[in-house]
Amino acid sequence: MDDFLKALYWGYMLCPLVGGIGVSSCKHYNSKMNCHLMICCVMFFAALLSIICGFPTLHFDLWNDDGLTRFFKVLISLGTLLASWMQKIFFPKFYLKESLAQLSKNFLLIYSLLTLSVLCVSAKTPFLISVFIVLLMLFLMIGSLYCSDRDCFNSTWNIFRIIICILIVILFNLVFYQHFTQKVALSTISESGRISILGITFAIGMFPLPLIYEELIEKSPTFLAALYTFIIPIPVLMLYIRLLNLYPFARYSDFIVLLCLVTIAYSIVGEYVSHRITPIKSVSMLVGCVVLSIMLPMHSNVYLACLFLMSLVIYAPLCVMIDRSSDDNQNDLVGWLYLALSGFPPIGIFWPCFLLIFNWSNQTFFPACILFLMLIIRGNVFFYKLRSSFLSLDLKSKEVRFVWYCLVIQIIILPLCFSDWIWNLFKFSLPIQGLG
Amino acid sequence: MLSFFLGLLLLITISGFLNTTLHAVSHTVLTMLCIIFGKTDVLSNEITVILLCSLALFGSCFGLLLRGYRIERSFKEFVGVLIFTVISIMLTAQFFSSSLSSFEYAVSSSIIWIGFVYNMLSRSYIAQLLGIFFSLNALCLISSLWGNTTNIAVTLFLYIPFLCATLILSIKTERFMRNKHG
Numbered sequence: 001m002d003d004f005l006k007a008l009y010w011g012y013m014l015c016p017l018v019g020g021i022g023v024s025s026c027k028h029y030n031s032k033m034n035c036h037l038m039i040c041c042v043m044f045f046a047a048l049l050s051i052i053c054g055f056p057t058l059h060f061d062l063w064n065d066d067g068l069t070r071f072f073k074v075l076i077s078l079g080t081l082l083a084s085w086m087q088k089i090f091f092p093k094f095y096l097k098e099s100l101a102q103l104s105k106n107f108l109l110i111y112s113l114l115t116l117s118v119l120c121v122s123a124k125t126p127f128l129i130s131v132f133i134v135l136l137m138l139f140l141m142i143g144s145l146y147c148s149d150r151d152c153f154n155s156t157w158n159i160f161r162i163i164i165c166i167l168i169v170i171l172f173n174l175v176f177y178q179h180f181t182q183k184v185a186l187s188t189i190s191e192s193g194r195i196s197i198l199g200i201t202f203a204i205g206m207f208p209l210p211l212i213y214e215e216l217i218e219k220s221p222t223f224l225a226a227l228y229t230f231i232i233p234i235p236v237l238m239l240y241i242r243l244l245n246l247y248p249f250a251r252y253s254d255f256i257v258l259l260c261l262v263t264i265a266y267s268i269v270g271e272y273v274s275h276r277i278t279p280i281k282s283v284s285m286l287v288g289c290v291v292l293s294i295m296l297p298m299h300s301n302v303y304l305a306c307l308f309l310m311s312l313v314i315y316a317p318l319c320v321m322i323d324r325s326s327d328d329n330q331n332d333l334v335g336w337l338y339l340a341l342s343g344f345p346p347i348g349i350f351w352p353c354f355l356l357i358f359n360w361s362n363q364t365f366f367p368a369c370i371l372f373l374m375l376i377i378r379g380n381v382f383f384y385k386l387r388s389s390f391l392s393l394d395l396k397s398k399e400v401r402f403v404w405y406c407l408v409i410q411i412i413i414l415p416l417c418f419s420d421w422i423w424n425l426f427k428f429s430l431p432i433q434g435l436g
Numbered sequence: 437m438l439s440f441f442l443g444l445l446l447l448i449t450i451s452g453f454l455n456t457t458l459h460a461v462s463h464t465v466l467t468m469l470c471i472i473f474g475k476t477d478v479l480s481n482e483i484t485v486i487l488l489c490s491l492a493l494f495g496s497c498f499g500l501l502l503r504g505y506r507i508e509r510s511f512k513e514f515v516g517v518l519i520f521t522v523i524s525i526m527l528t529a530q531f532f533s534s535s536l537s538s539f540e541y542a543v544s545s546s547i548i549w550i551g552f553v554y555n556m557l558s559r560s561y562i563a564q565l566l567g568i569f570f571s572l573n574a575l576c577l578i579s580s581l582w583g584n585t586t587n588i589a590v591t592l593f594l595y596i597p598f599l600c601a602t603l604i605l606s607i608k609t610e611r612f613m614r615n616k617h618g
Contacts, residue, residue: 127590131597138597141604153608160601161564164594165552168571172548175579175587176541 005053009065012046012073013118015039020111024104032103033088040084043077043114063122071306072121072238076231079313080114082406083226086321089402109143110223113231120235126174126246129239130167133203136235137163143224152219158212159232166199170243177246193246194255200240201256201291204233207263210284217283222324229283229316234309237290241302244294257295261370263288268378282319282341286312286349289356292367296359304359307352314410315341315349318403336403340410342379347411483588487580491573494595498569501602502562524549547574561605568598 019039026032051070059065116139120132137160144156173196205213213232217225267285286308293304315337322337340348353375361368524546547570554567572594579587 125586125590127587131590131593134594134597138600141601145604145608157561157601157605161555161568164568164598165555165571168568168575168594169548169552171587171591172545172575172578175575178584178587 005050005065008046008050008053009063012043012050013115013122015043015046016111016114016118019043020108023107023111027100029100029103032100032107036107037081037084037088040077040081044074044081047074047077060124062124062128064124065122068238068241068302069122072234073118075234075309075313076114076117076121079230079234079317080227082314083223083317083321086226086317086402087223090321090325105146106221106223109139110227112139113143113227117231117235121238126239126242127171129235129242130171133235133239134160134164134167136232140228140232144220152216155212155216155219159209159216162209162212163203166203170196170199174246196243197240197256200236200243201259204236204240204291205284205287206259206291207266210263210266210281213284214281217320222321225324226317226320229320230313233283233287233290233312237287237294237305237309240291241294241305257292257367260288260292260295261367261374264292264371264374268374268381271378272381283312283316285341286316289349289352292360292371293352293356296356297363300355300359304352304355307355308349311349311352311410314406318406322403336400336407338382340407342382343375344379347407351411483580483585487576487588487592490592490595491576494599497599498565498602501599501606502565520553521546521550544574544578547571561609565602565605572598 016039019036019042022039023032023035026035047070051074113136116132116136120129120136123129123132137156141153141156141160144152173193177193177196202209213228217228220228264285267281267288270281290305290308290312293308294301296304319337319341343349343353345354353371357368357372357375360371524542526542551567551570551572551574554570555564556567558564558567572591575594576588576591579591
């Protein structure tokens with residue numbers, strides 16, 4: 001059993017690299033795209049199989065294999081699979097515009113990004129995770145320089161330099177924490193912990209940073225933009241969850257909760273003010289909800305965060321794709337998407353939002369109340385802006401059916417299949433094994 | 437040793453206003469000296485030697501990549517950064533007064549914060565790169581004084597993406613300048 005699990009583990013890690021070689025050896029456009037889809041399917045099923053095989057977990061020195069890691073791997077592969085499928089449905093002629101060499105370069109970039117994010121998620125120490133995140137940013141920069149026809153170099157450079165500095169501050173505080181926990185117990189440890197948690201919250205894309213993320217997503221090419229929406233936040237969120245094991249006292253930090261509420265309010269105000277609704281703002285709202293649910297001082301916080309992460313992985317690439325497609329059905333699809341993202345019962349993110357407000361109202365009334373009010377305002381904004389669009393929907397078209405499938409996956413299949421497993425996940429997820 | 441540390445830090449901050457390459461190299465020298473003086477604390481001799489060589493290598497690579505680039509700075513900026521340095525060191529040392537190593541923490545964290553401020557506020561690419569270089573050197577210093585072997589190795593590994601980013605930026609700015617003139 002252990003050998004089988006090991007084969008699955010390393011097979012999953014190496015799958016994108018082998019896939020890159022396979023795709024670059026294909027001679028035609030269609031064969032490249034089909035090969036890519038096949039690799040995404042293999043990755044997804046390998047991740048799923050490692051969940052079905054369940055525990056025992058493997059023990060490595062530098063790599064993790066607990067339930068949380070497996071779940072994050074499923075998320076990454078599910079997001080990539082859906083994004084590739086959407087690419088085929090919404091932009092069937094997209095890849096015919098480029099030359100074969102350019103297409104191979106794009107695929108190589110995508111696979112290296114995938115490998116790096118999988119390595120980020122699996123690494124055990126915060127130091128190693130930080131190195132992989134910085135490498136991820138570097139590859140984003142290289143991609144923007146060599147693989148893109150649009151000039152998004154400045155935005156990727158801005159993200160790179162801000163995140164490397166934030167990570168340096170966090171690592172500095174970690175060394176400080178490690179040094180003093182070995183020698184003397186200080187009250188200042190909590191300060192360094194708070195600085196680290198605050199830094200990582202910024203790195204995810206909380207309030208001041210969504211401006212740069214939006215610029216990056218708007219300027220980069222379609223498929224990469226769909227990947228960026230979840231390939232940067234997921235490893236950083238993993239680092240965040242692992243750091244919370246180190247600094248349990250930081251869970252009660254009111255400032256982070258306030259920052260989450262400001263981020264959600266910012267996304268709502270941005271949607272209200274802009275003339276043309278761009279669904280990208282919903283990404284920062286979902287990330288804010290994930291952090292808000294992690295900050296819950298209850299043991300169900302991991303469950304809620306996982307529910308929101310599933311929504312992020314499914315809706316964020318969909319938002320980007322629908323926003324880019326210049327199809328006639330665009331308005332209708334955006335309308336349905338917003339209905340799913342507004343938190344109205346019974347579809348979309350209603351269930352996680354309901355649980356989030358309910359759990360917060362059990363703890364403190366203020367965040368729950370504010371969140372409830374903001375969701376109502378958001379629903380009203382969407383209704384007034386899009387009330388005429390989604391009533392005249394052509395249900396037979398391919399795109400609409402795809403959106404329906406996504407809704408069904410997110411509302412019915414994933415919660416039914418995964419709820420028990422995720423609920424038990426935090427019991428089995430191992431705490432981080434020291435710093436070194 | 438601590439007063440020596442502070443004096444060197446201020447010297448480097450002043451020299452940094454004159455030349456980019458000098459700044460990079462002298463900052464590396466500062467880090468080396470700090471490690472030599474603090475090596476009795478944690479490190480073994482082999483690691484110290486490897487660290488010194490690699491830091492010298494990284495510093496000279498950075499200097500080579502950015503040769504010919506200059507930052508124009510005013511006297512106001514210079515005084516501003518000096519005052520910021522002194523105030524941040526004083527405040528941090530005051531804040532962490534209960535700890536024995538508070539001064540080291542204060543000095544190294546203020547190098548990191550100066551780097552952060554450089555990186556966030558300046559508009560030229562070179563100044564932003566220098567900011568990151570400040571912070572990375574300070575992190576390397578502190579993790580080699582206090583950290584364990586894995587942390588030091590990983591911190592050194594952080595220099596590689598940074599140097600790649602420097603290379604990409606220098607290529608990009610050269611191309612930009614060529615387009616502008618031609």
